[in-house]
Amino acid sequence: MDSSATLEELEQRPDYDVQLESLNQWQLAWRRFKRHRMALLGSALFIFMVLVGLIGPFIIPYDDTVIGAPDPRFNAGRPPSITHLFGDTGRLHRDVLTLVVNGTRLSLLIGVLASAISAVVGTFVGGVAGYFGGWLDTILMRIVDALLSLPLLFVILAFSQFLGEGHASWPTMVLIFGLFGWLGIARLVRAVMLSLREEDYVDAARAAGVSDVRIIFRHLVPNSLSPIIVATTLGVAGVIIGEAFVSFLGFGVDPATPTLGNILSGALEFISQGNWWWAFFPGAAIVVIVLGINFMGDGLRDALDPRVKV
Amino acid sequence: MTEAVVAPERRAGVGDVLLDVRDLRTHFEVMDGTVKAVDGVSFSLRKGGRLALVGESGCGKSVTALSIMRLIDMPPGKFAGGEILFEGRNLLKLDDREIRKVRGGEIAMIFQEPMTSLNPVMTVGDQISEAVLLHQPVNRKGAQEVALQSLVDVGVPDPKRRVKQYPFELSGGMRQRIMIAMALSCNPKLIIADEPTTALDVTIQRQILELIKSVQERTGTALLLITHDLGVVAETVDEVAVMYAGRVVETGTVEEVLLNPRHPYTRGLLESIPSQGKKGQRLSAIKGVVPNPFRMPKGCKFEPRCPYAWEAGAEEEPPLIELGPDRTSRCWLYDRRYADHLADYEGRAQKKSAEVAS
Numbered sequence: 001m002d003s004s005a006t007l008e009e010l011e012q013r014p015d016y017d018v019q020l021e022s023l024n025q026w027q028l029a030w031r032r033f034k035r036h037r038m039a040l041l042g043s044a045l046f047i048f049m050v051l052v053g054l055i056g057p058f059i060i061p062y063d064d065t066v067i068g069a070p071d072p073r074f075n076a077g078r079p080p081s082i083t084h085l086f087g088d089t090g091r092l093h094r095d096v097l098t099l100v101v102n103g104t105r106l107s108l109l110i111g112v113l114a115s116a117i118s119a120v121v122g123t124f125v126g127g128v129a130g131y132f133g134g135w136l137d138t139i140l141m142r143i144v145d146a147l148l149s150l151p152l153l154f155v156i157l158a159f160s161q162f163l164g165e166g167h168a169s170w171p172t173m174v175l176i177f178g179l180f181g182w183l184g185i186a187r188l189v190r191a192v193m194l195s196l197r198e199e200d201y202v203d204a205a206r207a208a209g210v211s212d213v214r215i216i217f218r219h220l221v222p223n224s225l226s227p228i229i230v231a232t233t234l235g236v237a238g239v240i241i242g243e244a245f246v247s248f249l250g251f252g253v254d255p256a257t258p259t260l261g262n263i264l265s266g267a268l269e270f271i272s273q274g275n276w277w278w279a280f281f282p283g284a285a286i287v288v289i290v291l292g293i294n295f296m297g298d299g300l301r302d303a304l305d306p307r308v309k310v
Numbered sequence: 311m312t313e314a315v316v317a318p319e320r321r322a323g324v325g326d327v328l329l330d331v332r333d334l335r336t337h338f339e340v341m342d343g344t345v346k347a348v349d350g351v352s353f354s355l356r357k358g359g360r361l362a363l364v365g366e367s368g369c370g371k372s373v374t375a376l377s378i379m380r381l382i383d384m385p386p387g388k389f390a391g392g393e394i395l396f397e398g399r400n401l402l403k404l405d406d407r408e409i410r411k412v413r414g415g416e417i418a419m420i421f422q423e424p425m426t427s428l429n430p431v432m433t434v435g436d437q438i439s440e441a442v443l444l445h446q447p448v449n450r451k452g453a454q455e456v457a458l459q460s461l462v463d464v465g466v467p468d469p470k471r472r473v474k475q476y477p478f479e480l481s482g483g484m485r486q487r488i489m490i491a492m493a494l495s496c497n498p499k500l501i502i503a504d505e506p507t508t509a510l511d512v513t514i515q516r517q518i519l520e521l522i523k524s525v526q527e528r529t530g531t532a533l534l535l536i537t538h539d540l541g542v543v544a545e546t547v548d549e550v551a552v553m554y555a556g557r558v559v560e561t562g563t564v565e566e567v568l569l570n571p572r573h574p575y576t577r578g579l580l581e582s583i584p585s586q587g588k589k590g591q592r593l594s595a596i597k598g599v600v601p602n603p604f605r606m607p608k609g610c611k612f613e614p615r616c617p618y619a620w621e622a623g624a625e626e627e628p629p630l631i632e633l634g635p636d637r638t639s640r641c642w643l644y645d646r647r648y649a650d651h652l653a654d655y656e657g658r659a660q661k662k663s664a665e666v667a668s
Contacts, residue, residue, distance in 0.1 A: 200426040207379055207421075208441040208492065209414035218440075222431045 039299020045292030053105035117178025122185025130193025226304035365553035418493035435473030
């Protein structure tokens with residue numbers, strides 16, 4: 001190092017005042033996520049299914065309300081062919097590809113919206129309970145315990161019966177799953193809040209005159225986003241399975257409106273008559289979506305964990 | 311010999327007093343009983359004045375600071391008595407909304423741990439402007455400008471880039487500068503600095519102290535410094551209140567207290583500072599430990615550890631005795647009845663300082 005260099009000379013040197021670009025939390029997480037092979041595969045599957053749901057209905061040649069002409073030779077439906085890639089259904093001869101595409105769209109919509117409701121309600125309840133503690137925490141968490149102890153499936157069946165007279169509309173399904181799905185997230189957020197509220201920056205914010213509500217939602221919730229994101233992502237898969245289950249049992253969305261679950265429900269009767277395609281394709285769609293989300297969620301969990309070094 | 315006059319409360323020329331803490335008692339109800347962390351603390355601070363609260367860990371100095379900000383968690387904490395007058399208003403009586411106006415706006419606080427006192431997911435600029443928005447009539451853009459200016463004021467290099475950075479991108483010293491900028495941004499009348507340099511490197515400590523001092527002088531805000539480091543005290547403040555076991559045991563100007571301690575505890579603290587003059591000698595320390603909060607001595611709280619103690623201290627706790635203007639000591643030595651003990655204390659003290667000098 002030449003100690004006699006003037007400041008002007010120093011500034012000319014390429015290594016003077018090197019400014020290191022530092023990565024923020026999300027950039028680091030993205031870097032870890034990119035290296036997670038299963039996560040990338042999962043995301044690819046999920047994104048593919050989202051695209052199917054988003055633009056599929058505009059590409060496929062048939063409308064989902066179209067009913068094919070009756071064909072006595074194929075009472076249980078026609079097998080996959082060039083005109084009907086996934087075959088068609090028994091009895092009404094609806095195109096299975098069309099049903100699966102529209103079902104994917106609706107199932108994903110229900111899953112995403114219900115999970116979003118769960119995330120908002122759960123974060124609110126868990127955040128308030130964890131931050132304030134005391135009697136408020138006790139009351140809110142006992143409510144959560146009580147709701148968790150209900151056999152959820154029966155409650156949902158009862159609700160869909162009650163709200164939709166046997167067949168719920170899809171917004172009702174969103175509401176039902178949203179209103180029962182926040183319990184886990186509330187517990188999770190509360191646990192995170194219990195530890196975050198002891199952080200020094202909370203005291204510093206209080207000392208600056210910031211109100212409690214603002215501290216919870218401006219300071220603490222952003223700091224607990226990682227587990228919320230992971231839980232919400234995995235929650236989407238849970239809702240899709242749950243919706244399929246309820247619809248399969250015939251308590252879900254009206255069979256005229258296809259969701260992946262009630263397509264399966266209709267297929268049940270014809271499987272014994274050799275119609276495998278009617279059940280296989282919507283089933284496969286569920287598997288692909290759920291698998292994709294679960295891989296993606298695992299990857300997110302690893303990527304968003306700040307303890308993992310890149 | 312000074313007349314022993316009991317000081318019921320200390321008043322420094324009414325009108326220019328900014329903060330007047332009177333007989334503050336902050337207690338904590340815990341499983342095993344009541345911890346009287348602060349039990350009868352009184353001191354006052356003038357407008358633009360600089361006062362240090364000094365004492366060992368657990369003496370109640372931080373609890374005093376947090377009580378002023380009303381940041382004590384209740385329960386388990388509770389105010390068992392006393393008042394904190396800030397410009398004549400009793401802070402202990404304010405409701406939530408009013409105290410939030412005071413926090414950050416009129417009294418700002420700088421914390422000990424710059425590494426963890428900033429929110430990791432908010433940019434520096436957002437954190438400073440959040441406080442500004444709460445206390446000043448400006449819009450978002452105006453607040454960002456105030457934030458930028460306050461970074462310039464505390465000597466942060468390249469402030470335009472810093473406002474967009476996250477705390478993890480900054481060093482400890484830089485973060486403490488940010489905390490100071492945040493405290494200054496709303497032009498408070500009082501800054502409470504709770505051990506602001508304890509977590510920093512020695513070289514950075516000096517810079518931060520100089521910075522606190524220079525902004526204090528420039529803005530004319532008062533400073534309440536909480537510290538256990540007498541070196542920091544000597545460099546930064548004008549007046550000192552020494553605390554022990556939840557009480558103030560001695561007050562005075564910084565020269566008076568550091569050069570001529572009038573309480574055996576203060577003397578003990580000063581003698582335990584390692585220095586070049588004591589090379590080769592054993593470090594002196596105050597024998598014993600801070601009393602257990604559940605088993606406080608009946609009389610003087612320092613009596614069990616005091617090398618000058620006699621029966622008076624064991625039986626009854628001495629009051630804060632006034633020795634002169636703004637000069638007090640909580641020790642029986644300054645009661646007229648015990649003049650012979652005082653002569654002995656001063657004789658031994660002189661011998662000790664002669665030893666050190668030789």
